[in-house]
Amino acid sequence: MTLAGYGLRRAGVGLLQILAVATLVFAFLEALPGDAAVAAAGDDPDPARIAALRQQFGLDRPVWQRYGDWLGGLVTGDLGASLRSGRPVVSLLGTAAGPTTVLALVTLAVLVPLTVALGVCAAVRAGGWFDRAVSSTTVALHCVPEFALAVLLIAVFALWLGLLPATAVGGGLLEDPALLVLPVVVLLARSAAAPVRTLRGAMIDALASDYVAHARRHGLPRWRVLLGHALPNAAAPAVQQLARTVDWLVGGIIVVEAIFAIPGLSAVLVEAVAARDVPVVQGVTVMVAAVAVLANLTADVIAFRLAPRAGVA
């Protein structure tokens, strides 16, 4: 199969996935007791008021009609309006997405080279002290709750040693990079573990392969054999693993933003959850699911290019 053909097929699957998530989110909220009108009525559960709100939100129309509107809205970029502020969800998310995107991109920018460096170095001396240290650490850090890890790091580095700021209150992330250090470290602790382990394992396999021995025999420099011949083969599973961690990264960012008071999506989301502002939560969920699907799609296409033989759909 060609790269373009595979990419198209994979994009089709991705679209279906997003559609499925959107449907699930919709169906799920339909199934739950109480709707947006009940939530919006809040402490004043007067039936007449709820009925009025229902009419106002269009909740009195048939399910399939609202489902159609919801999907149509997704396509045209209309995710409805916040029940609390009345602002369009899209613009609400647009403002808040900035700091979140910065945090995510900076984390990824550190994550990728870090994964390669740790994975390759550990594999080169498999069984050595460095490998054992990396393996133990990455094993141990699986699913360490960010909020707990973060407060411990804040206590040590911000309060005790006074090296780094404890929160991002009152500063721009880009203007003051020191603000990003602790949040990124906390995010890396969890998200680096799985890709590093995958890359290490795949590198060990690749280094033991006949084609690497073959390349060595041709007198290529050591770094060239490692990076030019072993890594391209080992990278495919690691890239896919990296995409899977996007899921965790998203969860992590929500928590980390809350801890470090970064004014991103997390603030919007937590506030919306507390106020049961359903359209906002729906919007964030679908948007994040779309990002996760996109990340997986990109990773699969890259992995296909790296290991054309595997061709997993």
Add this chain to the structure above:
Amino acid sequence: MRRAVAVTLTGIPLAVAVFGPVLAGFTNARRGPAYAFGPGYPLGTDGLGRDVLGLVLRGGLSTLALAAAATVAAYGIGTLVGLLAAGTRRRWMDETLMRPLDVLLAVPALLVLLLVAASAGRNAGIIVVVVTVVTAPAVARLVRTAALDAARHPAAEAMVLQGESWWAVHIGYVGRCIVRPLLADAGTRMTTSVYLVGAANFLGVGLPPDAADWAVLVDRNRAGLLLQPWAVLVPAALIVAFTLGVNLLADDLTRRRR
């Protein structure tokens, strides 16, 4: 050495969580000033003036019990679905069982939690249900893969050639083969559940804000981190220690299998 570290890291939080509630009766039940140190409050007081030691002793069981409940439920459902998918020779049944799980895996677990909390409100029971639902697919996938591997193993094929019944092959051989990988995996699933339950409680969608729970304590008292660090650091350290310890123990189990 690593083993001893792992056992210690797991043991201390576990002991505090399990025996703490009994010992908590002997601690100071009187409210004092907020974020204060003083006689009768070995670890000081929290933002509501409660004794931190007592809160820590009482606060472990909720997180660990919720996580354990979710893990056990996820295993029950996941194993059933996984075995069904692996055991069937009908391609469509395998697909119907496994495909919907793919969609679920596309949504970050924490987001599902928040989405549910937004619609259903704050409720610890719902947290358990959601954590179960988001963990079960991974378990199903693992069970299915392990069972398929075992069923395609020459030893299993040899049994079929010998005329052994489906039950003898699948329960007698395949079942026993997948027990160990599942046990090793249970450790990491437990930490995943602790993570999700902890995050939910921290983000305020699980237990009520005045509950004695490690994650809730970290959330409610982090504003006072400068004044009274113990109210935040002790529960945080216990959660981190438990996660690290269980991960290392699970890894140990996986290694010895090889």
Add this chain to the structure above:
Amino acid sequence: MIEVRQLCAYAGETALVREVSFTVGPGRVLALIGESGSGKTTIGLALLGEARPGVRLTGTARVAGRIGYVQQNPAAALNPARRVGAVLREFARAAGRPARDAVAQALDSARIPLTWRELRRYPHQFSGGQQQRLVLAEALAGGPSALMLDEPTTGLDPLTRDAVIGEIAALARRGLAIVIATHDLGAARRLADDVVVLRDGQVCESGPAARVLHAPSHAYTRQLLAAEQHPRAGGSLAAAEPVLEVEGLTAGYRQPVIQDISFAVPGGSRLAVVGASGSGKTTLARCLAGLHEPAAGTIRLRGERLAAHLGGRSLAQRRAIQYVFQDARAAFDPRRTVRDQVARTAIRLRGMASDEARAHADATLGRLGVGSDTASRMPAGLSGGELQRAALARALLAEPEVLVCDEVTSALDTVTRNASVALLAGLPGTLVLITHDLGLVSAVADTVAVVADGRLTRYGPVDAVLAETMEDAR
């Protein structure tokens, strides 16, 4: 110029290679002849200055200039994630040669003319034969003065084998000093100027090919030549009723591995299925046993159509076709004793009570040389050879009409292997052997099926098929 003096290789205390010496001048071809495990590959790696982990070398192995190496199963030497052209250029540059000319020259010498578009392809986009040539081209890209080829003709169909022999001869004419390690005496006869016959790491005999291969002085060399030249006489097979009929069999995973294979196995015959690794012979065998569900085609046992999958076959049908796995250790449950596992065959397929079944199991195991107390251990307590025989006993206890054996000798050392060959030769009933061990074929089989790239390319009495191969070899 290759010069080897007093080369020894040890793995711990065991000597893998003992005091081997030879010289190969420019334009000359030397053949290292011996069975697998005789030390050929160890010597080949020593020429490159390499040793497998845990292996210690003494003596000298000197090569004037560079040496190119083509390993056995060359496809594995191609990097699946890299375009072939880029790798070729990289190898040429590493040797300090101008990439463009060196690559063109190497491709020409390896007789695989590729356009620049084809050079942008990945290894999996080439056929098996092309892949082998690509590896040769890569070995040549560095401009070597010597070549080491490990089993260059193993598992090839006669046509490709012929072409490969021609290529190697052409390379020698260009002045390369060439060493080939092989157990293909025909290829050695056509190519080699000198021969070294190895057995268990020791040189039995060496000298000019013309003398050694026509008037051998060592008993082992004579034995090798005899095994090659006196295939068993086949009986009148065509007369026997077919016990197994295969028609239009196509099977695989995502892509078909075997395609449209049809043949009939006469009752009481001994069929050897031979072919290169990856040619599909194991898939074919698994289809016969019902372990792999074919995509199309039918299998009949005494005219009765068999279900595609084992689950759909009756106990009587399962009893009629038994299968012995390549990896005997994997084929036993590590948590039950070998005797208990073997006896289950008699319980399930012959309806015996468990005491009776155990007695039968012990008798069969004993006949195959596995003692009663050995059989009462867990599989981990048995050697590979013992497990292989226990696996055979498990299958034989069913008293099958057809016994399918998948590469049952490949993992065994020489002594165990010879014992197994004798054992297989003495078995009653119809036998289907999947193998690439030509010694086993000539010792046991009366019919040969050659599978290449998933298709049945030749099928007939062993004399006829081997005679054709012999003709190619001369």
